[in-house]
Amino acid sequence: xxxxxxxxxxxxxxxxxxxxxxxxxxxxxxxxxxxxxxxxxxxxxxxxxxxxxxxxxxxxxxxxxxxxxxxxxxxxxxxxxxxxxxxxxxxxxxxxxxxxxxxxxxxxxxxxxxxxxxxxxxxxxxxxxxxxxxxxxxxxxxxxxxxxxxxxxxxxxxxxxxxxxxxxxxxxxxxxxxxxxxxxxxxxxxxxxxxxxxxxxxxxxxxxxxxxxxxxxxxxxxxxxxxxxxxxxxxxxxxxxxxxxxxxxxxxxxxxxxxxxxxxxxxxxxxxxxxxxxxxxxxxxxxxxxxxxxxxxxxxxxxxxxxxxxxxxxxxxxxxxxxxxxxxxxxxxxxxxxxxxxxxxxxxxxxxxxxxxxxxxxxxxxxxxxxxxxxxxxxxxxxxxxxxxxxxxxxxxxxxxxxxxxxxxxxxxxxxxxxxxxxxxxxxxxxxxxxxxxxxxxxxxxxxxxxxxxxxxxxxxxxxxxxxxxxxxxxxxxxxxxxxxxxxxxxxxxxxxxxxxxxxxxxxxxxxxxxxxxxxxxxxxxxxxxxxxxxxxxxxxxxxxxxxxxxxx
Ligand code: GLY
Numbered sequence: 001x002x003x004x005x006x007x008x009x010x011x012x013x014x015x016x017x018x019x020x021x022x023x024x025x026x027x028x029x030x031x032x033x034x035x036x037x038x039x040x041x042x043x044x045x046x047x048x049x050x051x052x053x054x055x056x057x058x059x060x061x062x063x064x065x066x067x068x069x070x071x072x073x074x075x076x077x078x079x080x081x082x083x084x085x086x087x088x089x090x091x092x093x094x095x096x097x098x099x100x101x102x103x104x105x106x107x108x109x110x111x112x113x114x115x116x117x118x119x120x121x122x123x124x125x126x127x128x129x130x131x132x133x134x135x136x137x138x139x140x141x142x143x144x145x146x147x148x149x150x151x152x153x154x155x156x157x158x159x160x161x162x163x164x165x166x167x168x169x170x171x172x173x174x175x176x177x178x179x180x181x182x183x184x185x186x187x188x189x190x191x192x193x194x195x196x197x198x199x200x201x202x203x204x205x206x207x208x209x210x211x212x213x214x215x216x217x218x219x220x221x222x223x224x225x226x227x228x229x230x231x232x233x234x235x236x237x238x239x240x241x242x243x244x245x246x247x248x249x250x251x252x253x254x255x256x257x258x259x260x261x262x263x264x265x266x267x268x269x270x271x272x273x274x275x276x277x278x279x280x281x282x283x284x285x286x287x288x289x290x291x292x293x294x295x296x297x298x299x300x301x302x303x304x305x306x307x308x309x310x311x312x313x314x315x316x317x318x319x320x321x322x323x324x325x326x327x328x329x330x331x332x333x334x335x336x337x338x339x340x341x342x343x344x345x346x347x348x349x350x351x352x353x354x355x356x357x358x359x360x361x362x363x364x365x366x367x368x369x370x371x372x373x374x375x376x377x378x379x380x381x382x383x384x385x386x387x388x389x390x391x392x393x394x395x396x397x398x399x400x401x402x403x404x405x406x407x408x409x410x411x412x413x414x415x416x417x418x419x420x421x422x423x424x425x426x427x428x429x430x431x432x433x434x435x436x437x438x439x440x441x442x443x444x445x446x447x448x449x450x451x452x453x454x455x456x457x458x459x460x461x462x463x464x465x466x467x468x469x470x471x472x473x474x475x476x477x478x479x480x481x482x483x484x485x486x487x488x489x490x491x492x493x494x495x496x497x498x499x500x501x502x503x504x505x506x507x508x509x510x511x512x513x514x515x516x517x518x519x520x521x522x523x524x525x526x527x528x529x530x531x532x533x534x535x536x537x538x539x540x541x542x543x544x545x546x547x548x549x550x551x552x553x
Contacts, residue, residue, distance in 0.1 A: 022050035027070050037067035082132050085408070087163065091135035092408075095153055095162035096120070097169075098142035101323070101348045102374050104432050106167040113138050118432035122185050123166045123400060125424055126415035134408070138166070146347050147325030154179055157401050164408070165401040170371065172327050172396065180404055183413040184397025185425060186373060190328055191388040193368045193375055194307050195356045209293035211451040218286060221459060225279045226255025228466045232272035232473055235523040239265045258283055271469040278465040282458045293450050307367045309390020314338060318366030321346045321355045328369055331394070352378060356386055373398075377433065384438035481518050483530060 002011040011019040022040040026033045040050035045067055069077045085092070096115045099107050106117035113120075115138045127134050139162065142148035150169055157165045158178035170188055171181045202208075210218070230251045233240040240250060250265065257263040258279060267273050307313050313320060314336055322328045324345045332338045344365050346352050358364025370378075372392060379386055402409040419425045452459075518526070 020050070020054065025067055027068075029071060029073065034068075034071070036070060080133075081130075085130075085132055085134045087135070091137045092163045093161075094123075094136050094138050095141045095156060095165045096138050097148050097150065097153055097165075097167040097325075098140040098144050099147055099168075100145065101147065102168075102377055104377065105373070108140055108144070115140065118428060119167045119185075119398070121428045121432065122416075122419070122425065123412075125419055125428065126182075126185075126400075126412050129415040129418055130411055141165075147323070149325050151175065151327060151330070154401050157403060160403065163403060164406075168373070168398050169401055170327055170396055171399045172331075174330075175327075175401070178404075179401040180406055180409040181399035181401055182409050183416045184399045185416045185419070186398040187395075188371045188373055188397050189392035190310075190331070190369055190394045191372050191375055191392050192307065192310055192313055192390055193352075193356070193370065193378070193386050194366070194389050195359075195385065196387050205298060206294065208297050209290050209450055211449050213452050214450060214455065217452055217455075217459060221279075221282070221462060222255045222259070223251075224466060225258070225275060225462070226251040228275055228470060229254065229267060229272050232269050232275065232469060233265075233267060235519070235521070235526075237266065237268045237272075241522075259287070271473055275462075275465050275469045278462050282462050285458055286455065289450055289454070307389060310336070310369075310393045311390070313367050313369070316366060317342070318360040319344050319364070321352065321365040321368035321370075323370050323374065326370065328371070332369060349378060349381060353382060353385075373433070376435065379438045380434050387438060477515075477519055480526060480530070481515060483533075 002009075004010070013019055020041065022038060024035050025037045025039055025045065027036045037045055037047045038050050039045050040053070043050055043053045046053070047066055047068060070079075071077060072080055096106055099105065104118055106115060106119045108114065109116035113136075120138075127136070141153050141156065141162075150167075151172075151174065153165050153167075154169065154175045155178060156162050165179075168186075169175075169181075171184060175181070207215070230240050230247065234247075240247065242250070254263050254265050258276070261280065261283070267276050307316065307318075319342050320332065320338065321344050322332065324347045329343055329345070332343060333340055344355065346355055346365075346368065352368060355364040356368060360366045367389075368375075372388075375388060379388075400409075400412060402412075416425075419428075
């Protein structure tokens with residue numbers, strides 16, 4: 001068949017299929033209609049007439065269908081999402097706390113929908129993920145002069161005065177008894193905030209890097225190494241010889257100049273060099289640790305109060321600041337048994353700053369207990385003049401509250417998890433809230449001090465090296481001394497005459513003095529004397545070669 005009918009050209013192939021079928025796409029509304037595009041076998045949905053596309057080759061699978069906008073019933077061009085959330089034909093009444101502090105979380109807005117902030121953006125993003133529309137209207141809760149009581153707000157939802165509460169509402173046990181919460185979209189927990197101050201310049205700050213024991217042991221080792229090197233060098237190195245006073249000075253000067261690697265005396269003995277190289281390594285470690293620790297001590301901030309966490313706060317009798325409207329008041333009174341008279345409500349961030357700066361002595365507070373998200377904003381805004389102490393002592397989160405058994409609570413929980421998984425939650429967080437650049441925890445100064453515990457290994461190695469070097473040195477001396485008796489060194493070493501009635505003690509004293517004299521001798525002289533002694537001995541052992549005998553020298 002091939003003919004022109006009322007709808008245009010009609011032609012069928014041998015298998016009775018229409019050749020080049022093409023249709024208009026109509027948007028019918030009421031009694032009228034609009035042409036919004038065409039469909040043909042070759043071009044698919046398009047706003048271009050199919051006849052103009054015949055003969056042109058293009059890939060329909062890669063083209064996105066394109067039509068003019070559809071006008072849906074209700075004169076809207078927004079595509080319907082299916083059945084509307086049934087709420088007895090009226091939009092959902094959503095209560096939003098009208099905050100007066102930390103307005104980035106949620107606050108009143110002049111333009112529609114009348115509210116703005118981090119929590120609203122999260123709620124809108126989650127609602128848009130639902131497979132059905134939720135007509136809603138936001139209603140502010142609070143007088144705008146102070147934060148509303150959040151538990152009362154949740155109570156209003158339970159009393160059916162609102163259908164939901166959207167904002168920075170903390171999920172607490174009491175509240176979950178009244179309403180259904182969604183999954184938390186923000187982690188939260190109570191922390192203790194206290195003021196900090198920059199450490200003032202202290203003339204004795206240079207002593208702070210090490211503990212007293214560390215200073216004493218380091219000083220003792222400087223002297224020990226000086227003495228050991230002196231002993232090892234004394235017999236062979238002229239720089240370590242001289243009058244006793246001069247030698248004492250040499251010991252001190254040598255040992256303390258190693259602190260800056262600036263000792264000028266040469267070490268010539270192997271044992272002396274061994275001890276010195278190990279000691280210089282120890283000095284290097286001590287120097288670098290001292291520098292690092294001093295730097296951190298001079299830049300660190302210190303706590304001004306003695307509050308170190310919630311436990312010390314409870315045991316003190318100082319006033320505690322809490323956020324106006326927050327659940328933290330009830331928590332401190334009911335769960336931690338803190339007297340109500342100790343609690344001070346703080347309405348704005350300025351109140352927080354003043355109360356902490358004044359301190360308990362001037363009518364302020366010793367610390368503030370509040371949720372971490374607020375405190376992070378507070379610390380950023382106050383340039384880290386305040387810090388948290390101790391750990392977060394409760395773990396909870398913020399969620400959206402719905403009436404009991406509302407299907408929206410379940411569906412929004414799924415939507416919140418979706419937002420979390422696709423990263424949108426973080427993006428909204430970054431848009432509204434700055435992460436605090438202040439390190440959250442403060443350490444006590446003593447914790448930064450370097451103690452012997454970190455260094456005893458080094459001192460042990462150095463001590464063992466000194467001991468081994470001295471042991472080897474004295475073994476060698478004793479061996480030499482045994483080959484060397486006083487009567488053989490007449491003229492070289494003072495001969496010791498023992499009085500006839502002197503006892504064992506004076507004999508021992510005399511031998512010790514002899515030994516000391518021997519040690520004090522230059523090694524070269526000792527070697528020279530030993531050489532002479534051995535050649536004398538040889539001559540004594542072979543007197544018969546010329547028939548004469550030698551008299552003892
Ligand atoms: N985030 C304040 C409260 O829920 O009490």
